[in-house]
Amino acid sequence: MRDVAIIGIGETKIGELWDMSLRELGIEAGLSAIRDAGVKGEEIEKIYIGNMSAGRLINQEHIAPMIADYAGLDDVPSVRIESGGASGGMALTEGYMSVASGIHDIVVVGGAEKMTDVGDQEAKKILSATADWEWESVFGATFDSLYAMMARYHMLTHGTSKEQLASVSVKNHAHGALNPNAQFQREVPMKFVMGAPIVSDPLSMFDCAPLSDGAAAVVLCPAGKAESYMGEPVKILGTGMGADHMAVHDRRELDAMKATRQAGTKAFSLAGLKPKDMDFAEVHDNYTISEIMAIEDLGFFPKGEGGPATERGDTSLNEKVSINTSGGLKAKGQPVGAVGLNQAVEAVIQLRGDAGKRQVDDAEYGLIHNMGGTGASAVVHILGRWN
Amino acid sequence: MKSSKEVGIKGYAGYVPRYRISPTEIGEVWGKDGARMGKGLNIQSKSVPSPDEDVISISIQAAKWAVKRAKLRGEDIGAIYVGSESHPYAVKPTATIVAAAVGATPYLTAADYEFACKAGTAAFQTCMGLVASGMIKNGMAIGSDTSQGAPGDALEYSAAAGGAAFIIGADDLIAKINYTTSFTTDTPDFWRREGQKYPSHGGRFTGQPAYFKHIAGCTNVLFEETGTEPDDFDYAVFHQPNGKFPVKIAKKMGFTMEQIGPGLLVPRIGNTYSGAVPLGLAATLDVAEPGSRILVTSYGSGAGSDSFDIEVTDRIEEIRERDVPSVEDVISNSVYISYAMYAKFREKIDRGEW
Numbered sequence: 001m002r003d004v005a006i007i008g009i010g011e012t013k014i015g016e017l018w019d020m021s022l023r024e025l026g027i028e029a030g031l032s033a034i035r036d037a038g039v040k041g042e043e044i045e046k047i048y049i050g051n052m053s054a055g056r057l058i059n060q061e062h063i064a065p066m067i068a069d070y071a072g073l074d075d076v077p078s079v080r081i082e083s084g085g086a087s088g089g090m091a092l093t094e095g096y097m098s099v100a101s102g103i104h105d106i107v108v109v110g111g112a113e114k115m116t117d118v119g120d121q122e123a124k125k126i127l128s129a130t131a132d133w134e135w136e137s138v139f140g141a142t143f144d145s146l147y148a149m150m151a152r153y154h155m156l157t158h159g160t161s162k163e164q165l166a167s168v169s170v171k172n173h174a175h176g177a178l179n180p181n182a183q184f185q186r187e188v189p190m191k192f193v194m195g196a197p198i199v200s201d202p203l204s205m206f207d208c209a210p211l212s213d214g215a216a217a218v219v220l221c222p223a224g225k226a227e228s229y230m231g232e233p234v235k236i237l238g239t240g241m242g243a244d245h246m247a248v249h250d251r252r253e254l255d256a257m258k259a260t261r262q263a264g265t266k267a268f269s270l271a272g273l274k275p276k277d278m279d280f281a282e283v284h285d286n287y288t289i290s291e292i293m294a295i296e297d298l299g300f301f302p303k304g305e306g307g308p309a310t311e312r313g314d315t316s317l318n319e320k321v322s323i324n325t326s327g328g329l330k331a332k333g334q335p336v337g338a339v340g341l342n343q344a345v346e347a348v349i350q351l352r353g354d355a356g357k358r359q360v361d362d363a364e365y366g367l368i369h370n371m372g373g374t375g376a377s378a379v380v381h382i383l384g385r386w387n
Numbered sequence: 388m389k390s391s392k393e394v395g396i397k398g399y400a401g402y403v404p405r406y407r408i409s410p411t412e413i414g415e416v417w418g419k420d421g422a423r424m425g426k427g428l429n430i431q432s433k434s435v436p437s438p439d440e441d442v443i444s445i446s447i448q449a450a451k452w453a454v455k456r457a458k459l460r461g462e463d464i465g466a467i468y469v470g471s472e473s474h475p476y477a478v479k480p481t482a483t484i485v486a487a488a489v490g491a492t493p494y495l496t497a498a499d500y501e502f503a504c505k506a507g508t509a510a511f512q513t514c515m516g517l518v519a520s521g522m523i524k525n526g527m528a529i530g531s532d533t534s535q536g537a538p539g540d541a542l543e544y545s546a547a548a549g550g551a552a553f554i555i556g557a558d559d560l561i562a563k564i565n566y567t568t569s570f571t572t573d574t575p576d577f578w579r580r581e582g583q584k585y586p587s588h589g590g591r592f593t594g595q596p597a598y599f600k601h602i603a604g605c606t607n608v609l610f611e612e613t614g615t616e617p618d619d620f621d622y623a624v625f626h627q628p629n630g631k632f633p634v635k636i637a638k639k640m641g642f643t644m645e646q647i648g649p650g651l652l653v654p655r656i657g658n659t660y661s662g663a664v665p666l667g668l669a670a671t672l673d674v675a676e677p678g679s680r681i682l683v684t685s686y687g688s689g690a691g692s693d694s695f696d697i698e699v700t701d702r703i704e705e706i707r708e709r710d711v712p713s714v715e716d717v718i719s720n721s722v723y724i725s726y727a728m729y730a731k732f733r734e735k736i737d738r739g740e741w
Binding site: 016018019114119120197 | 420423500587588589590591595596
């Protein structure tokens with residue numbers, strides 16, 4: 001197996017991008033990654049695109065060749081990867097494996113989602129289809145309510161408080177305020193977050209990530225060839241996927257994500273690194289409770305300590321471990337199928353030392369964690385600085 | 388657009404149903420924090436038409452008062468256009484019923500207009516053209532609505548009822564219309580298909596790419612073409628789907644709260660759709676002085692805006708003495724009702740066949 005490097009990154013601004021279609025988003029992110037890498041169109045051997053639900057959100061299936069075609073890459077084979085919210089991260093793993101195996105040299109991995117062509121209610125309903133439709137969603141269990149149940153259980157079991165959930169949101173907004181591509185580039189005070197309207201008790205508006213339009217892409221190549229391209233390379237040191245029951249009621253644990261734990265363990269083992277080696281992590285904070293569970297399940301903090309650690313500021317920029325320096329899904333935004341690539345782009349920016357005001361000091365290793373549905377799939381990558 | 392001949396307003400009046408419901412009362416039913424909702428929308432109460440009121444009756448009341456105020460007879464009116472998105476009939480004009488009620492039939496032209504919330508100001512422009520060309524002496528433009536909001540939808544907190552009528556002519560003007568501009572695009576932010584009971588809307592899409600873009604676009608064209616700026620106007624009236632949007636656009640464009648205050652009725656009566664800008668203009672004319680200059684910009688989803696540069700004449704004081712209630716008189720006569728009563732009034736209760 002060959003070592004793999006990321007040699008180019010690109011992403012669109014994230015938000016309610018009324019003037020941009022899915023193909024325009026995909027093309028903008030993809031072409032800027034290709035330009036950043038300095039690869040030629042004819043060198044690209046394969047395109048993987050992470051996307052949750054273009055079929056229902058914009059009535060378009062078969063989007064990988066569509067984006068490739070309109071980007072002028074109609075000769076390049078492409079395929080869409082779907083794993084709910086983890087689609088982007090899973091696409092990155094597929095791209096990684098195709099380069100690591102020696103089958104392909106230059107691979108573009110993108111993620112794109114266009115969510116605002118349907119109304120808010122419809123978009124929520126489509127997102128809820130990544131939970132178990134037949135056993136959960138059809139009976140009225142929304143995504144919000146399933147995560148609210150996990151939050152409530154975490155609070156009961158570990159004493160996690162509403163303020164601790166809120167402190168995730170306050171921190172991620174503070175980070176997002178430093179990211180020019182973030183959907184919400186403003187800080188929110190604790191009082192404001194605590195007073196927000198309830199979405200599904202105990203989660204209120206500021207505990208939930210928005211649904212956004214956006215796209216991101218990376219270019220991969222074998223590490224041995226990375227220095228012959230223009231973009232400053234970053235190493236992919238480890239990858240791991242995890243799985244769990246589709247429906248929340250079938251799970252053994254409500255206060256933890258087994259899929260995250262599995263994915264993290266595999267990725268750390270492949271990289272030969274430990275959680276304490278990480279300088280930063282982008283974790284899947286589709287809800288504030290998700291970030292608290294993720295930083296516990298990935299081994300940054302013991303179970304039950306995620307809330308207090310966040311409240312103490314341990315996960316803020318340049319503290320114990322910088323979590324979601326991009327602003328996370330909460331502030332950077334949640335174009336669902338693109339999230340895993342947005343995280344990869346942030347990790348590369350950090351490891352290249354290009355993050356400006358949100359730069360993690362001397363960033364050497366970073367982790368990205370992407371999750372699908374209510375936790376039935378998860379994927380973790382560990383990235384490292386080139387030198 | 389400048390008309391070839393001086394045209395303006397000869398008479399006007401507004402009418403708003405007296406019943407009110409508060410956002411708190413609505414929120415109570417749907418398990419929402421209505422008070423917060425109302426605060427967010429800057430709406431304390433919205434008007435509710437009683438069971439025997441509709442766009443026809445609202446238009447007729449406003450039209451009768453406008454004719455009285457202008458000291459005209461029905462037969463002096465050569466055109467009536469009623470703008471609304473809640474005409475009681477899909478086929479059968481509101482305008483003919485209003486014409487009959489004010490005694491303007493049969494020698495007039497009449498039609499109903501629909502352009503979401505700006506159908507009333509579209510009627511202004513049609514009347515201006517007909518008067519300026521000499522085809523008619525006086526025309527009546529009405530904007531009036533009993534707007535629809537689906538039970539539990541965000542629109543239910545704002546969708547209200549009311550309307551105003553304006554007589555447009557070339558002589559005896561109480562206010563000259565110096566200039567008008569329009570700004571129109573194909574923007575699907577809010578719509579209701581034939582046969583649908585309640586409208587659909589694009590959530591936040593109704594803001595920046597819709598309301599704000601069109602209002603600013605239309606007003607800026609008027610500024611450019613007339614060489615004016617916000618300071619040149621004593622008052623301004625912007626379309627008011629809620630209490631937040633008009634304040635935001637006014638501030639962004641450089642207007643003060645003092646300029647928009649008199650015409651900002653939405654916090655007290657809700658969004659009267661086609662009636663909103665005409666009512667805001669009527670309320671502003673109620674307090675304006677001779678020489679006052681008023682900027683008006685409507686907005687209709689779908690989407691478009693019309694702007695007007697209006698200058699009040701000395702005759703304004705004369706017509707105030709005539710026995711017609713001011714918009715303030717009409718609005719302050721209010722009675723709060725419960726959601727149950729509201730549901731009955733708005734025919735949200737299925738009484739079956741009997």
